[in-house]
Amino acid sequence: MTDKIGVIGTPGKWSTEALADAIEARTGFRQVIDMARVTLDLEAGTLLCDGVDLCTLDGLVIKKVAETYSAHALDRLEMLRVAEAKGVKIFSPATAILRLMDRLACTVTLNAAGAPMPPTTITEDETAARAALARYGAAVFKPLFSTKARGMVLLEADAPDAEAQIAAFKTQNPVMYIQKKADLSGHDLGMVFLGGEYICTYARVSQTDSWNTTIHSGGKYAPYEPDAELIELGRRAQAPFGLTFTTVDIALTPDGPIVFEVSAFGGYRGAQEGCGIDAAALVADHVLEQVRA
Known part of the structure; x- marks a missing residue:
């Protein structure tokens, strides 16, 4: 019997299609699901996408629930909980991802884990906010819903227009998340885990004078070999979330390593280009093992 495992993501995007390819190669079944096309009918108990009831599948792998993070994207995860309740195995579980897409929920969980x-x-x-900026000297103001540094603003306490920039940020972000600027020394790390087990670490290396190292800002992936203590830090950081596949963002600062966040969907491209690892293949094998168990 064919294992029917759908991939929730962005049709045509490399990581989504790579994952769908890997699952199709192992099962003969292919279904790429765009959540914008999904309809939940609670009375009928169906979750339909392009004529297929997702509640009838054996599993769903969430690669991307929306192109951009937002409260609207959280609603899509709530819809998937209906399939979960009907016995569809979801990777990662919707409730696990719910605590990650909101930056504050991720931060509070990491803080509680020490x-x-x-x-x-x-x-x-x-x-x-002005008092925090004065304490920090320089700080990054971050939207609660964003990836790859989108919408983030670096402010200096002594900037003549700092007060105006704070006011401008607040018009778009009523809840202001303010983080002291860290000394990244031109790079930070992505530590990859699958089912809680360590896979590899890649570095994001800045190629410009940008304050951040994201690929969106011109950074490049490179291999990195962490020591056992750093791997253990990454393991502890991702453990509370119970994710299938994830990347822990870590920076090595003069004061020691710090954790920025845990990724809801993991760094497939970083694992490929930085570590030479086919994450899609690893995830497909892991998912099939779990579904068949």
């Missing part, structure tokens, strides 16, 4: 993080202030009060 992960070392940059000094961080969360407030809706502009006066408190």
Whole structure:
């Protein structure tokens, strides 16, 4: 009997298609699901996409639930909980991803787990935001829903327009997430885990004078070999979330390693280009093992 495992992602995008290819090669079944095309009918108990009821599948692998993070994307995860309740195995579980797409939920969970993080202030009060910036000297103001540094603003405490920039940021972000700027020394790390087990680590190396190292800002992937202590830090950081495949973002600062965040969907491209590892193949094998168990 064919294992029917769908891939939730962005049709045509490399990582989504690579994962669908890997699953099709192992099962003969292919279904790429765009959540924008999914309809939940609670009365009928169906979750339909292009004529297929996702509740009838054996499994769903979530590569990307939306192109951009937002509260709307959280609603899509809530819809998937219906399939989960009907026995469809979902990788990673919708409830696990729900705690990661909102930056604050991720931060609070990491803090509770004792992960070392940059000094961080969360407030809706502009006066408190100005005070935090003064304490930090330089800080990154981050939207609660964003990836690859989109929407983030680096502010210097002594900038003449700092107050105006804070006010401008708040118009788009009523809850202000303010994090002291860390000394990245031109690179940071992505530590990859599958089913809680360590796979590899890649570095994101800045190629410009940008304050961040993201690929979106011109960074490049490179291999990196962490020591056992750093791997253990990554393991502890991702453990509370219970994800299938994830990347822990870690920076090595003069004051020691810090954790920025845990990825909801993992770094397939980073594993490929930085570590030479086919993450899609590893995830497909892991998912099939879990579904067949």
